[in-house]
Amino acid sequence: MAENNASRLGEDNQRARHCIQTSETECDLTAELTDLKSKYGADVLSEALKDISSDLIEFPRTASALFCPYQDTLIGSPKFNFKVRKEERKIILNIEDIPTAVFNAQKQQLTIQxxxxxxxxxxxxxxxxxxxxKKVKISTSRLIELTDLDREESYCFSVQVYIPSRxxxxxxxxxxxxxxxxxGDPTIFTVYSSKVIAGGILAILVIIAAIIAAIVICSKRRQKTKTRGKEGVPLKGV
Known part of the structure; x- marks a missing residue:
């Protein structure tokens, strides 16, 4: 079994009430750390189980390195959801505030914010x-707008807490x-390359030009035929 004591730097050790005579290898000391910006040390004393004799005169004791909850606490991953606005080429991320194990004097649970x-x-x-x-955007707000996006593309996102003062x-x-x-629905510009598109446009223009030329040639031939017909008709009364 183990007994855990915690203390602020320069103060006497205080017993963590829920970490006394425990066989667990972990113990949450959050409730004992009232000033999150102070430095603390933890002292762990090992003891023999009840009704078990031991030849040890002094049981092992281990002291942790000093730590500051505000500076050293590991922060978990946040959850978020997002909305896509295709017309505005914009995606809005809404990040959820992370609850902590810290409570204030009114017994209200505090969040990381x-x-x-x-x-x-x-x-x-x-x-x-x-x-x-990859691109990166840093924001002080939990509501984040990303605007440099292509409308028809799929984008992937991950979020993490960032504390630059640490x-x-x-x-x-x-x-x-x-x-x-x-x-989104792919456009012709994403399905085909620019060379293929240019070649297709050129082919269409050539076809249109050929059709126009054929119409003009046919029109001229018809006009010539009509003109020749008029010249070959004899005049009456001569």
Missing amino acids: DIFQNDLQYKVTYNKAKSSG SIDKQHGESSQLQCSAA
Whole structure:
């Protein structure tokens, strides 16, 4: 069994009440960390199970490295949904606020926005579904508009929390599950290459020109035939 103690830097150890005489290898100390920007250390003391004798005079004790909840806490992946506006070539992402295990004095559960406030940002990574080239947009808002999109393309998105005030290796939270938009109806320009389209247009122009030429030639021949017919008719009364 183990007993966990936690304390702020420079203060005496305090017992974590729900982490005493536990056989679990993990224990949530969130409720004990009242000042999230202070530095804490945890002290774990191992003990023998009840009714089991041991020859050890002193049981193992392990101390953790100092940590700051505000700077060191691992942040999970956010959830989000999106709406596609094809006419405006725009996609709007709506990111859900992440609940935490922290409660205020009124016993209200705090969200990640409540805790990090102006330090909190969101990083969106996106790309065309058929392309490996990625783009990134960072926003302080949970409502994010992406406007540099092709109307008929499918795009894939992932979101993660971004806190630039932290050290570089702890600025990003876990990435969200990848979500992709549906592809729109492809246009002729996406189905065929520009050379094929140009060749098709040229062929149509040639056909139209040939038809016009044929009509003109036929018209001229008919006109000549009529003219010759009029010249060969004898004059009456001569």
